[in-house]
Amino acid sequence: MYHILEKTIQAAFRAKVRSQFQSDLDIAIEQPRQASFGDLALPIAFQLARALKQNPKKIAADLVEAVGPIPGVAAMEIAGNGYINVRFDRGLFGASLLGVPAPAIAAGDEKIIVEHTNINPNKAAHIGHLRNAVLGDTFVRMLRAAGNRVEVQNYIDNTGVQVADVVVGFHFLEHKTPADVAALIASERFDYLCWDLYARTSQYYKDNPEALKWRAETLHSIEAGTGDLSELGHLVADAIVKAHLKTMLRLNIEYDVLPRESEILHLKFWAAAFELLKERQAIYFETEGKNSGCWVMPSSAFRGTDEANEDSKVIVRSNGTVTYVGKDIAYQLWKFGLLGKDFHYEPHTTYADGHQVWVSTAEPQTLAAPKFGGGSTVYNVIDTRQSYLQDVVVAGLKALGYEKQAEQSIHFSYEMVALSPRCCADLGIELSEEDARRPYVEVSGRKGLGVKADDLMDQLIETALREVASRHAEDTEAQQRTIATEIAMGALRYFLLKFTRNTVIAFDFQEALSFEGETGPYVQYAAVRARNILRKLTERGEQVPDFSKELNAEAMARELGSEDSWQILLAASKVESAVERAIASGEPAHVARYAFQLAQTFNNFYHQYPILIEPDRAKKVFLLWMTSFFAQQLERTLAVLGIAAPAYM
């Protein structure tokens, strides 16, 4: 309702501003500094004052006069130097909230693609990967809540250097056959085993640089798709992808399709993209300098105009193999449906609710898969450290003449998760003198330095379980564990979401393991309390009233005449606005913050109004309605954040 009013007011003012002042200014909507000023504020008169060289106060007055009455709006006042403060019709507002929430308006049949997770399939996931997946997954939930059609892709780089290095470890360092590795996959914690092996192999290269020839040999074999090394590569990558999907599922993160790099190669996606790039002269063959013999993209394509000593970017190496960026350009073209090629697919994993993940294959399959790719907007959730490479990919689209798609190709970047000095101490990591002076230490897969995702989740669950067990000793351990898991995952998702995207998270166990203050469990607790009141009511033999029968605009107006009740309700009815703003700013953190404020408001309400013992029947019905409205709004917001609302806490 708040959302609809906002839109109505915006539209009314936009129309008048256009007809009266010939201006296409965006109608900004703010929250007044003080609640007593009104429910909404429009600073539009200030913006117009500049262009018109007129007194903002007069402009505001003229506008309000011209716009006239708006349904749902009780009053508009001019305040300060020219603010237009809007007051809603409280009775109408409350009454309109009595039904079930209207489903989001479908935003046409255009498809938005969100690519996230994209972890190299050669070792266990760590906390940095979790930030990527949780940001991506939450953004997907936000877009879907706003009525968009969204496809979730998780790109699998199963032919890259990192997989090759683990294969080198198994084959050359440990002399394992594919059968040996298959046995390990069946019997061991394989992703953890690879975590250590990858670090060991990296160290081995450092000590024995000549061993790098093994990497080259392995990469060659994987690319050709033949021999033991290639078989090992597939074994490792497939097993690790399964492990990653399992890890992410613990956080309620699911995917629609897994496009794999092996198919980008075998189905000649790159060959097609290469032809396009050459034909439209987006790249050229370098004949001199250090990049001699390579196909390169000139730096002018992806950098500003001053190309003083900037290097061009190698797309095809002098040995004829394509770099990651080249493959990514081909992949990006496919995402927009511009490549003229498609993958084949087979089922990969089926989630509990029947949702099917598909994986790309090189061969045609009998089972019909949905149509993937061909999006109108593409969000690539990728670490900010890869900004340079992402710029090159977008420049590739532009150089091919796909201006519009280049614009709709969005690098949804985020800063890294690093380790706080205290965290390093907790993990028993010894820091160099140089590192010890830094505010945080970068995670490194090569060094095996980091916090594994599953370890962190296990630790969170154990911490939550102790708390749940002490509060609900009467429950079975299985029940306690279910609740503890929901709380732990809520805490983790919230922790990763509460920071805005370009803030470096210096990971710290003490902060991450906290369940108090601005945390996921705080929000969950509020939702549980709201449900508890309604449950207690029926336990006492009373019935939850039929609110739409017992409350009407008149009753609402009476109850909401209290400034306090009105402010509480107003705060609770802004879920859609909060989600929409967060989408516009690209910040899932804004939804997290709204969830926290919502919970805070409810806790205030909870302490201020004893509900079950309220003697006045009419008042009690209203308070119960507020409670159920809060429960609904809290659960909806938690759902957008991918956080469960536990049955009890």
Added chain:
RNA sequence: GGGCGCGUAGCUCAGUUGGAUAGAGCAUCAGCCUUCUAAGCUGAGGGUCGCAGGUUCGAGUCCUGCCGCGCCUACCA
């Protein structure tokens, strides 16, 4: 050297795209469990928004220059 980002309370961070009196959480201190769960609530103290200029009715937010920190700047991803 160049590119991108950051600098706001003791600590960790928000700040609705330039608006009304700069906000949260943690920590500290003082209160609140015989009332719907205290993973909660109420209150207090705590600020030269890195520094210096500029733009204007108005700047934490925009522009310039400094200072400090981080990341990127591979024929790795």
